[in-house]
Amino acid sequence: MVKIAPSILSADFANLERDIRLVDEKGADYIHVDVMDGQFVPNITLGANIISAIRPVTDLVLDVHLMVVEPERFIEDFAKAGADIITVHAESTVHVHRAMQMIKATGKKAGVVINPGTPVSVIEPVLALADLVLIMTVNPGFGGQAFLPECLVKVEQLDKLRKEHGYTYEIEIDGGVDDKTAKSCVDAGADVLVAGSYVYNSPDVGERIQTLREVTK
Numbered sequence: 001m002v003k004i005a006p007s008i009l010s011a012d013f014a015n016l017e018r019d020i021r022l023v024d025e026k027g028a029d030y031i032h033v034d035v036m037d038g039q040f041v042p043n044i045t046l047g048a049n050i051i052s053a054i055r056p057v058t059d060l061v062l063d064v065h066l067m068v069v070e071p072e073r074f075i076e077d078f079a080k081a082g083a084d085i086i087t088v089h090a091e092s093t094v095h096v097h098r099a100m101q102m103i104k105a106t107g108k109k110a111g112v113v114i115n116p117g118t119p120v121s122v123i124e125p126v127l128a129l130a131d132l133v134l135i136m137t138v139n140p141g142f143g144g145q146a147f148l149p150e151c152l153v154k155v156e157q158l159d160k161l162r163k164e165h166g167y168t169y170e171i172e173i174d175g176g177v178d179d180k181t182a183k184s185c186v187d188a189g190a191d192v193l194v195a196g197s198y199v200y201n202s203p204d205v206g207e208r209i210q211t212l213r214e215v216t217k
């Protein structure tokens, strides 16, 4: 069954504890946390101190998506704060292999992510190291953007590569996932769906999570 990872980017930051408990109780699998530095992407969100603050709120996997320049500067901080998966953009550092080694050295799961404009070939050399590969289906920086279906071919490529080479990574999709786009993601080979605005911009988040499960069956 597909895993659902609500993105707290679309939660009410004045009620973050409530909004995390809400999706936890309604059957979410991961909590997706978007870290933006105002340089790699044109937006600023939160840092490792917020991860520390929310860690006691839930036992769910904290899936931390780093949209920061040279993420290796902060890996130790996010690991100590309680992240379970730390995912770095291939475009954000000239040392993506080293960054993933650093994540693994902390004992956490290492993810790698590519923007819509980046091909899978860029991350092929690090796929053996990856516990998670995240495919952006919007340009990173903001919630609520339209899904880019042309990115799904990359999910198919990654699914094929892991079958051919015996890689063990999960494939996650982030951006514009809703009741209309979720099925195409799973059909292409995705295991985890991030959903921010679709889940949180509703009075009934439980119904939204349930609908994502129903449409991907």
Ligand SMILES: O=C(CO)[C@H](O)[C@H](O)COP(=O)(O)O
Binding pocket: 007, 009, 010, 032, 034, 065, 138, 139, 140, 141, 142, 143, 144, 145, 174, 175, 176, 177, 194, 195, 196, 197, 198
């Ligand atoms: O990484 C992100 C943006 O950079 C978010 O995780 C993503 O956009 C989720 O929001 P939505 O589901 O509303 O598209």
Ligand SMILES: [Fe+2]
Binding pocket: 007, 032, 033, 034, 065, 174, 194
């Ligand atoms: Fe994200």
